[in-house]
Amino acid sequence: xxxxxxxxxxxxxxxxxxxxxxxxxxxxxxxxxxxxxxxxxxxxxxxxxxxxxxxxxxxxxxxxxxxxxxxxxxxxxxxxxxxxxxxxxxxxxxxxxxxxxxxxxxxxxxxxxxxxxxxxxxxxxxxxxxxxxxxxxxxxxxxxxxxxxxxxxxxxxxxxxxxxxxxxxxxxxxxxxxxxxxxxxxxxxxxxxxxxxxxxxxxxxxxxxxxxxxxxxxxxxxxxxxxxxxxxxxxxxxxxxxxxxxxxxxxxxxxxxxxxxxxxxxxxxxxxxxxxxxxxxxxxxxxxxxxxxxxxxxxxxxxxxxxxxxxxxxxxxxxxxxxxxxxxxxxxx
Amino acid sequence: xxxxxxxxxxxxxxxxxxxxxxxxxxxxxxxxxxxxxxxxxxxxxxxxxxxxxxxxxxxxxxxxxxxxxxxxxxxxxxxxxxxxxxxxxxxxxxxxxxxxxxxxxxxxxxxxxxxxxxxxxxxxxxxxxxxxxxxxxxxxxxxxxxxxxxxxxxxxxxxxxxxxxxxxxxxxxxxxxxxxxxxxxxxxxxxxxxxxxxxxxxxxxxxxxxxxxxxxxxxxxxxxxxxxxxxxxxxxxxxxxxxxxxxxxxxxxxxxxxxxxxxxxxxxxxxxxxxxxxxxxxxxxxxxxxxxxxxxxxxxxxxxxxxxxxxxxxxxxxxxxxxxxxxxxxxxxxxxxxxxxxxxxxxxxxxxxxxxxxxxxxxxxxxxxxxxxxxxxxxxxxxxxxxxxxxxxxxxxxxxxxxxxxxxxxxxxxxxxxxxxxxxxxxxxxxxxxxxxxxxxxxxxxxxxxxxxxxxxxxxxxxxxxxxxxxxxxxxxxxxxxxxxxxxxxxxxxxxxxxxxxxxxxxxxxxxxxxx
Numbered sequence: 001x002x003x004x005x006x007x008x009x010x011x012x013x014x015x016x017x018x019x020x021x022x023x024x025x026x027x028x029x030x031x032x033x034x035x036x037x038x039x040x041x042x043x044x045x046x047x048x049x050x051x052x053x054x055x056x057x058x059x060x061x062x063x064x065x066x067x068x069x070x071x072x073x074x075x076x077x078x079x080x081x082x083x084x085x086x087x088x089x090x091x092x093x094x095x096x097x098x099x100x101x102x103x104x105x106x107x108x109x110x111x112x113x114x115x116x117x118x119x120x121x122x123x124x125x126x127x128x129x130x131x132x133x134x135x136x137x138x139x140x141x142x143x144x145x146x147x148x149x150x151x152x153x154x155x156x157x158x159x160x161x162x163x164x165x166x167x168x169x170x171x172x173x174x175x176x177x178x179x180x181x182x183x184x185x186x187x188x189x190x191x192x193x194x195x196x197x198x199x200x201x202x203x204x205x206x207x208x209x210x211x212x213x214x215x216x217x218x219x220x221x222x223x224x225x226x227x228x229x230x231x232x233x234x235x236x237x238x239x240x241x242x243x244x245x246x247x248x249x250x251x252x253x254x255x256x257x258x259x260x261x262x263x264x265x266x267x268x269x270x271x272x273x274x275x276x277x278x279x280x281x282x283x284x285x286x287x288x289x290x291x292x293x294x295x296x297x298x299x300x301x302x303x304x305x306x307x308x309x310x311x312x313x314x315x316x317x318x319x320x321x322x323x324x325x326x327x328x329x330x331x332x333x
Numbered sequence: 334x335x336x337x338x339x340x341x342x343x344x345x346x347x348x349x350x351x352x353x354x355x356x357x358x359x360x361x362x363x364x365x366x367x368x369x370x371x372x373x374x375x376x377x378x379x380x381x382x383x384x385x386x387x388x389x390x391x392x393x394x395x396x397x398x399x400x401x402x403x404x405x406x407x408x409x410x411x412x413x414x415x416x417x418x419x420x421x422x423x424x425x426x427x428x429x430x431x432x433x434x435x436x437x438x439x440x441x442x443x444x445x446x447x448x449x450x451x452x453x454x455x456x457x458x459x460x461x462x463x464x465x466x467x468x469x470x471x472x473x474x475x476x477x478x479x480x481x482x483x484x485x486x487x488x489x490x491x492x493x494x495x496x497x498x499x500x501x502x503x504x505x506x507x508x509x510x511x512x513x514x515x516x517x518x519x520x521x522x523x524x525x526x527x528x529x530x531x532x533x534x535x536x537x538x539x540x541x542x543x544x545x546x547x548x549x550x551x552x553x554x555x556x557x558x559x560x561x562x563x564x565x566x567x568x569x570x571x572x573x574x575x576x577x578x579x580x581x582x583x584x585x586x587x588x589x590x591x592x593x594x595x596x597x598x599x600x601x602x603x604x605x606x607x608x609x610x611x612x613x614x615x616x617x618x619x620x621x622x623x624x625x626x627x628x629x630x631x632x633x634x635x636x637x638x639x640x641x642x643x644x645x646x647x648x649x650x651x652x653x654x655x656x657x658x659x660x661x662x663x664x665x666x667x668x669x670x671x672x673x674x675x676x677x678x679x680x681x682x683x684x685x686x687x688x689x690x691x692x693x694x695x696x697x698x699x700x701x702x703x704x705x706x707x708x709x710x711x712x713x714x715x716x717x718x719x720x721x722x723x724x725x726x727x728x729x730x731x732x733x734x735x736x737x738x739x740x741x742x743x744x745x746x747x748x749x750x751x752x753x754x755x756x757x758x759x760x761x762x763x764x765x766x767x768x769x770x771x772x773x774x775x776x777x778x779x780x781x782x783x784x785x786x787x788x789x790x791x792x793x794x795x796x797x798x799x800x801x802x803x804x805x806x807x808x809x810x811x812x813x814x815x816x817x818x819x820x821x822x823x824x825x826x827x828x829x830x831x832x833x834x835x836x837x838x839x840x841x842x843x844x845x846x847x848x849x
């Protein structure tokens with residue numbers, strides 16, 4: 001029910017939202033009708049929030065003549081959305097925002113799509129993952145935590161099954177020689193609360209999902225799964241800022257994982273069309289609203305397009321294939 | 334009492350006058366009250382259209398609030414939500430088509446009342462009950478916010494499953510239908526809930542290799558078909574007559590109904606408590622309405638007449654649904670966990686407005702939190718006034734001949750079903766569910782357990798499996814602490830209630846026999 005959408009009202013809402021404004025038309029190609037952003041996940045999640053924020057920014061700053069709508073197609077771990085885009089070849093008015101399920105869903109379920117079926121547009125940001133424990137627990141460092149975990153029986157709560165959270169969990173198990181019981185939940189907020197309520201021993205929540213409980217003194221971050229510490233220095237909990245969290249690697253846990261927040265177009269999109277959207281996202285990135293969103297979620301703000309982006313996605317696909325193969329998450333046959 | 338000082342500060346925020354620019358003219362008016370009215374009216378419209386739910390309405394309008402003050406924005410969106418809660422009852426009562434999942438239970442007695450010409454009474458009772466349930470929940474939020482949040486934290490997977498189990502068990506055990514027919518209907522519902530993605534393993538179930546079944550069966554499609562289309566088929570068979578056209582259409586019916594309501598104070602109180610409990614735990618408004626209806630049916634002295642147009646059968650589910658709907662916002666604000674789909678969308682909104690839901694929200698964003706709570710009080714009153722004045726107008730719809738209104742309803746159902754996912758397959762499924770609904774009604778199988786199982790089946794399954802994964806497969810996890818054990822025990826008592834009560838009366842019977 002959550003992901004259901006109403007087109008007619010969308011158009012009405014969009015028409016309301018897009019004020020009549022001047023037209024800075026420079027690009028050779030531009031959309032001739034309403035642009036649809038497909039979210040291969042439910043409403044309220046990270047990808048959905050980002051898509052709706054972009055929709056709001058585009059409308060507020062009149063970045064595009066046509067309006068933009070967000071449609072959730074979450075069925076089959078996102079394959080509903082990906083298959084829709086794959087099947088809309090040559091329609092330049094449809095984009096999809098990705099999560100890691102761009103890689104994990106076809107590998108884990110054998111659904112017939114692949115990132116190569118789509119036309120890459122741009123990476124807008126990377127979402128970080130942090131290892132969290134309940135603040136009441138005695139372990140203050142990754143080392144102490146792993147020693148406790150080695151005794152067995154630790155529960156790791158995470159979002160979804162055979163997706164990013166479980167892949168990170170499997171990678172930790174392999175790197176540190178521990179064994180977790182992984183318990184999947186539907187959303188990151190729910191996962192964080194399971195940890196606050198001591199129904200789980202640790203999580204790998206995104207910063208935005210757990211920050212409120214950190215500030216409230218209920219959760220403790222142990223390390224971040226990125227190559228370098230986060231770039232945000234604002235004090236969040238006491239004297240600690242996002243930048244105070246050490247990388248997992250520096251703490252002796254050699255696991256790195258970042259999640260793509262990027263856009264793809266339908267098959268057979270022309271370079272002109274891709275260029276229009278790349279320019280559009282550049283304008284979105286320049287707004288204060290976007291900067292606030294990045295700051296709130298402590299995102300890694302790497303931006304990539306073109307060949308660089310394709311290479312990155314290709315590398316990630318191989319990495320996911322290997323991680324999932326090792327963990328035994330690949331679909332049978 | 335710091336809460337009261339905060340609350341009055343909240344009222345001041347909501348009622349504050351400011352310069353507002355509307356269509357080029359600058360006016361000095363209480364902007365937040367103005368958007369409150371706009372929100373409620375929009376919400377009622379959204380609630381009336383089948384398939385278009387509060388969650389969708391809020392999601393669609395969310396980007397528009399991007400440039401508003403957070404307090405005004407959340408007032409607009411939450412008022413749409415309140416409006417949709419009110420509106421959902423309208424089509425349930427008039428046409429047997431629940432506009433929202435939680436108004437399914439309202440159809441059981443609301444629709445028969447409308448057919449007997451008592452549409453005005455049913456609508457008044459529904460709206461008033463919604464108001465009372467919501468008001469109770471808001472008072473609870475005002476007084477108990479910190480305690481309730483701490484209580485909600487104690488709910489892990491096992492506790493959640495126990496709450497779902499209680500909802501199912503109280504429906505089977507307390508229902509007056511033959512228990513095996515209830516169970517059979519419920520099992521069909523469970524089976525339908527398994528289609529689509531298995532959230533525990535990420536694999537696909539029962540899709541038969543077809544992409545059409547990837548998202549599973551949408552609950553709204555099933556409800557529109559089972560109730561709306563099924564009812565039209567039944568009416569056609571009975572000779573195209575549209576009953577209830579002698580509905581009273583003046584405002585006096587409101588006052589007359591109000592005079593009757595105070596005698597049901599116990600039903601109100603019980604339903605409020607059930608609703609708040611289900612909203613916080615967080616099972617949500619739909620199980621709350623079903624459970625409240627089931628218990629009212631069992632304990633009311635008019636229980637036998639439930640399903641034939643008993644006003645208590647409208648009061649119980651509506652009160653509980655709204656108490657649950659409002660109290661579901663509390664875990665969202667205090668913990669960041671949405672208690673309902675709409676709360677999930679509002680949660681996304683909070684993040685976009687730079688507000689971080691969680692325990693610190695109450696400390697750092699007092700003006701926002703208490704502004705929102707104050708708007709719940711005022712929005713409720715405004716909403717009640719708006720919908721009650723519409724009662725005669727709505728009741729008059731039933732005077733339109735069936736031959737004209739049926740195709741219009743059918744069209745609305747089809748459009749509603751289509752727009753849930755923009756899929757024509759859903760329209761076909763809606764018709765298939767309509768035939769299923771017709772057959773089940775003809776053979777006297779109850780539809781309610783089917784719907785309940787379909788809505789909660791996958792959630793209950795998930796909680797059950799999460800608990801078992803965590804415990805390493807040990808069923809003892811459902812009796813591992815006082816909280817979960819007592820909910821489970823309550824569930825079993827409810828499940829076997831008819832056996833237990835028969836036993837009690839037999840013991841009593843023997844006693845009187847020996848005494849005599």
